[in-house]
Amino acid sequence: MEKDFIKEKEISACAVFGIMHQTKQKLSGELIIRAIEIMHERSNGMGGGFAAYGIYPEFEDFWCFHLIYESENGKKVTEEYLEKNFIIEYQEEIPTCRTEKIKVSPLLERYFLKARKNKIITTEEDYIVSNVMFINSKIPDAFVASSGKNMGIFKGVGYPEDIARFFKLEEYSAYIWTAHGRFPTNSAAWWGGAHPFGILDWSVVHNGEISSYDINRRYLENYSYKCSCFTDTEVIAYLIDLLGRRHNLTFEEISNVLSAPFWNDIERECPEKKEYFTKLRIIYSSALLNGPFAIIVANKDTIFGLNDRIKLRPLVGATADDILYISSEECAIYEICKNPEKIWRTKSGEPIIGRLKK
Amino acid sequence: MKKQEIIDAKNLHYKILNEKIIEAVKSGADEIILNNINGQRYIAAGLKDDARIIVNGVPGNDLGAFMDGPKIIVNSNAQDVIGNTMNNGKIIVHGSCGDITGYGMRAGQIYIKGNAGYRIGIHLKSYKNLLPVIIIGGSVGDFFGEYMGGGALFVLGLNNNDVKIVGNYIGTGMHAGVIYIRGSVQKYQLGKEVGFAELNENDVALFDKYLKDYCDIFDIDYQKLTAEKFTKLIPVSHRPYGKIYAY
Numbered sequence: 001m002e003k004d005f006i007k008e009k010e011i012s013a014c015a016v017f018g019i020m021h022q023t024k025q026k027l028s029g030e031l032i033i034r035a036i037e038i039m040h041e042r043s044n045g046m047g048g049g050f051a052a053y054g055i056y057p058e059f060e061d062f063w064c065f066h067l068i069y070e071s072e073n074g075k076k077v078t079e080e081y082l083e084k085n086f087i088i089e090y091q092e093e094i095p096t097c098r099t100e101k102i103k104v105s106p107l108l109e110r111y112f113l114k115a116r117k118n119k120i121i122t123t124e125e126d127y128i129v130s131n132v133m134f135i136n137s138k139i140p141d142a143f144v145a146s147s148g149k150n151m152g153i154f155k156g157v158g159y160p161e162d163i164a165r166f167f168k169l170e171e172y173s174a175y176i177w178t179a180h181g182r183f184p185t186n187s188a189a190w191w192g193g194a195h196p197f198g199i200l201d202w203s204v205v206h207n208g209e210i211s212s213y214d215i216n217r218r219y220l221e222n223y224s225y226k227c228s229c230f231t232d233t234e235v236i237a238y239l240i241d242l243l244g245r246r247h248n249l250t251f252e253e254i255s256n257v258l259s260a261p262f263w264n265d266i267e268r269e270c271p272e273k274k275e276y277f278t279k280l281r282i283i284y285s286s287a288l289l290n291g292p293f294a295i296i297v298a299n300k301d302t303i304f305g306l307n308d309r310i311k312l313r314p315l316v317g318a319t320a321d322d323i324l325y326i327s328s329e330e331c332a333i334y335e336i337c338k339n340p341e342k343i344w345r346t347k348s349g350e351p352i353i354g355r356l357k358k
Numbered sequence: 359m360k361k362q363e364i365i366d367a368k369n370l371h372y373k374i375l376n377e378k379i380i381e382a383v384k385s386g387a388d389e390i391i392l393n394n395i396n397g398q399r400y401i402a403a404g405l406k407d408d409a410r411i412i413v414n415g416v417p418g419n420d421l422g423a424f425m426d427g428p429k430i431i432v433n434s435n436a437q438d439v440i441g442n443t444m445n446n447g448k449i450i451v452h453g454s455c456g457d458i459t460g461y462g463m464r465a466g467q468i469y470i471k472g473n474a475g476y477r478i479g480i481h482l483k484s485y486k487n488l489l490p491v492i493i494i495g496g497s498v499g500d501f502f503g504e505y506m507g508g509g510a511l512f513v514l515g516l517n518n519n520d521v522k523i524v525g526n527y528i529g530t531g532m533h534a535g536v537i538y539i540r541g542s543v544q545k546y547q548l549g550k551e552v553g554f555a556e557l558n559e560n561d562v563a564l565f566d567k568y569l570k571d572y573c574d575i576f577d578i579d580y581q582k583l584t585a586e587k588f589t590k591l592i593p594v595s596h597r598p599y600g601k602i603y604a605y
Contacts, residue, residue: 038397041372041418265526268546311476311499314438314456329437330456331397331416343435345456345475347499347525 014195014207015042015160015181016315018296018326019336020303020354026054026173027323033170035332036179037161042207042328047182047194048163049155051203052174053300056150062089062112063128066145066152067135068191069107074141081139085131086113094154094167101162106191110152125200125245129225132199136228143192143229148201151300155180155194163194175356176298180205184231193230197237201300204240206233207328208293208313219286233295239287240297251304251353257284259309259349296326303354311348318343324354363387368394372418376400383407397437402428408447419456422449438475441468446488450575454496463490463509469572470494476525477501482535484508493572500525504549506532506593510564514540516578528552529591533598536561537591540583548591551598555590 017035021027032050056064063086069075082088094108120127132144146153151174154167160181164170180195196203210216210232217227217235223246225238236258243249243257257280266277281288292312297304305326307315318325318333318340325333325340333340346352363382367375375398382390388409392401395415402411404424413421413432422430423442435453443462454472462481465488473496480501482490490509495516502524503511515523524539530549537552538561565584573580 041399264546310501311457314475316456329397329418330435331418331437334396334416345454345473348476 013042013183014205015039015328015332016179016205016207016294016296016326017328017332018178018205018298018303018305018324019176020298020324020356021175022322022324022354022357024054024175024356025322026175027177029164029169029172029174029177031336032177032179033161033164035327035336036164036181038332038335039181039327039329040159040161042183043159043181044183045159045162046157046184046189047155047180048158048160049153049180049182049194049196049205050160050164050167050169051146051151051153051176051178051196051198051205051298052169052172053151053176053201053298054174055152055172056112059090059112060150062114063147063149064152065111065113065132065147066094066154067107067109067111068143068145069109070141070191072107074139075107075109077139078135078142081135082111082113085116085119086111087116088113096166097168099162099165102156102158102166105156105166128200129241133224133226133228137226145192146196146198146203148198148203148300151201151203153196153198153203155196156191157189157194176300176303178203178205178296178298178303190230195231195233197229197231197233199237199241200245202237202240202244202297203299204233204237204295204297206236206293206295208295208308209291210235210289210293211291212289215286216289236289236293236295236297239289243284243287244299251302251351253280254304255306255349255351256280257287258289259306260284260288261349262309294328301356303352305346305352307346307348307350309348311346315346315352316343317346317352322357324352326352326354360389361385361387362389362391364391364393366394367392367396367398367415370398372398372400376403379405379411383409402430422447435472436470441466444468444490452576457499459494460490460492463492464488465490467568467571468492469575470496471576472496474498477504478513479506479509479511480504482506482509482511484535491568493568495572495576495578497521497523498525501527501530501549503529503532503535503537503552503591505530506535506537508535510535510568511537512540512569512572513538514583516540529593531598532593533596534593536564538565539589539591540586542587542589543591551593551595552591553594555592557588557590561590 089112091111195205213232293308294313294315320340391412397418399418406426411430426445429448432451436455438456441460446466449468451470457475458477474494476499493512529552
């Protein structure tokens with residue numbers, strides 16, 4: 001049975017924030033909470049979320065699934081399914097603390113898993129993706145929020161700072177954090193629909209609206225990705241997985257696909273570049289993201305910020321002491337870093353890329 | 359005698375901050391200093407007075423929105439939508455600013471020392487003797503003067519001669535007003551609704567009034583600056599979309 005998915009998209013003025021320690025030192029959750037909280041006015045309490053990398057070192061070789069269940073039955077069915085396809089090393093309820101602001105929540109559970117090797121047909125990563133797709137599209141009341149190693153996504157309905165306190169994120173430390181404050185105006189607010197969106201160790205936070213959602217969604221279906229979270233941002237997560245992992249494109253190339261240069265700009269390039277951009281645009285025409293966006297994408301060793309082609313959403317980058325900051329607003333950076341070495345605003349289609357230093 | 363008020367804005371929500379500003383203005387303050395500002399939106403929004411407001415820290419979006427008269431001095435960078443639909447007054451930023459500066463502004467001046475983002479001066483408009491003026495010292499992004507319906511925009515490209523000082527789609531949808539760019543721009547950078555024009559004595563008068571004022575504030579040699587070449591852009595039609603709606 002397919003779940004009954006409504007095709008909806010989101011128009012929003014959200015807040016995004018990302019921080020990476022490029023020599024992999026751990027940064028307290030307190031920092032990211034302060035940064036996202038200062039941009040409170042960009043959210044409306046309909047969603048907040050965080051991705052954190054490096055938080056499960058004791059289980060770093062295990063796939064960590066964060067599950068959101070809307071019923072006991074969803075949990076039961078999912079656990080039977082997981083048992084069949086994985087060895088569950090450890091599982092627990094995600095620690096939370098009920099607060100004045102967040103009084104009710106779905107069931108939240110995390111699992112540390114090893115894949116059953118005899119079930120893997122292609123790569124282990126593909127196996128994980130197909131299992132996540134199955135749970136999200138076939139099992140009622142169950143959604144996988146994240147499915148990477150040594151990372152996790154914490155999200156829900158509320159202001160981001162309240163969601164953070166609910167998940168006690170001040171007790172975690174990570175070398176990459178991303179955060180999102182949501183302001184949805186025409187799609188339902190529900191826990192699974194909050195940002196970040198994740199698949200494997202990718203996570204995406206997004207401010208904006210993807211008008212090309214249906215084109216992208218249909219394109220992704222050819223590669224067995226099923227969009228099931230009612231929110232346009234989901235296509236970005238899967239596009240990044242397809243382009244970055246399966247097609248091995250660099251982040252520079254991914255930006256040239258998602259925020260492709262205009263044909264009349266390509267026309268003015270030198271012959272080599274003209275050929276390169278033309279090929280990318282033809283091969284990946286259905287992966288082009290249309291509509292306003294500012295996104296922050298992360299995986300275990302990269303953080304990546306990108307704007308749409310005509311820059312309809314703000315994005316600021318800054319660096320200080322091996323830390324890279326990406327934010328919707330400058331004030332969020334100043335809130336946690338008094339003297340950035342460099343602070344700059346992105347140009348349309350020009351990515352901010354942060355990598356771990358060797 | 360000048361009356362000064364100092365407000366510590368640390369952790370103050372913009373609503374309370376603005377109430378304090380209004381209170382200070384009512385009590386007759388001529389100069390209001392805002393310390394520890396970080397991200398508070400709508401500072402001095404709708405304020406009708408000629409007070410001087412000094413902002414220490416990065417002000418949030420919509421700085422001086424709808425304001426009518428005050429002079430705001432920002433000693434750092436500023437964010438997006440400065441002077442949104444501002445009616446009159448002056449905003450001086452000693453750093454850079456974000457996108458859509460002066461959105462729908464009707465009169466007064468916005469002077470930015472550094473760079474500015476995209477869509478600077480979008481929907482600027484003028485009326486009778488009211489003329490909004492925005493001057494950017496560094497470079498700007500695409501859609502400079504988009505849908506501009508009056509007023510004057512300057513981009514000077516100072517201190518960054520190696521980069522493109524203005525992006526593409528300049529003056530897209532523009533139907534009144536004037537854009538001045540130090541140096542030259544390529545035809546492909548222009549929106550379909552604008553064309554090149556020669557400078558005349560009216561432009562010189564405008565330079566002497568506003569650009570000189572800008573140079574005085576930021577300590578720039580006005581004579582030297584105006585000895586350089588400026589490109590002037592004006593709309594080719596005052597009703598660029600007139601035919602679209604003529605069924």
